[in-house]
Amino acid sequence: MTTVEAMFAPHGRVEGVVPRHDGTTVYVKPNGIHFTPYTHTDPAVLEAALAYLRDHGYTRLAVMESCTGGWPRCTRSPGLTSAPSRG
Numbered sequence: 001m002t003t004v005e006a007m008f009a010p011h012g013r014v015e016g017v018v019p020r021h022d023g024t025t026v027y028v029k030p031n032g033i034h035f036t037p038y039t040h041t042d043p044a045v046l047e048a049a050l051a052y053l054r055d056h057g058y059t060r061l062a063v064m065e066s067c068t069g070g071w072p073r074c075t076r077s078p079g080l081t082s083a084p085s086r087g
Contacts, residue, residue, distance in 0.1 A: 004052045014056050025060040026053060 001009070008014045018026055028049055030041035050061055 002052075004048065014053070018053070018058070020057055023060070025062050026058050027062050027064050028053075029064055 005013075008017055011017045028046065030046045031039070046063065050063070053061055
């Protein structure tokens, strides 16, 4: 069992937490507000969460963030230089 599966297991799997309906968009909100060590979401975690959701049938996924430093600064500091890949 992966860490993500273990997180959702007590709640009836991912479907018990994030209902899946045709045409519904699931928004994923990473933390990109500040880039001191351990205060932002690692891009690898974001990619893993998106891949997990795609693997479980969620097809309309969006990443939303409101970094106070502006998108170029938000993406440069943690190493996220482009939008997460589509799978």
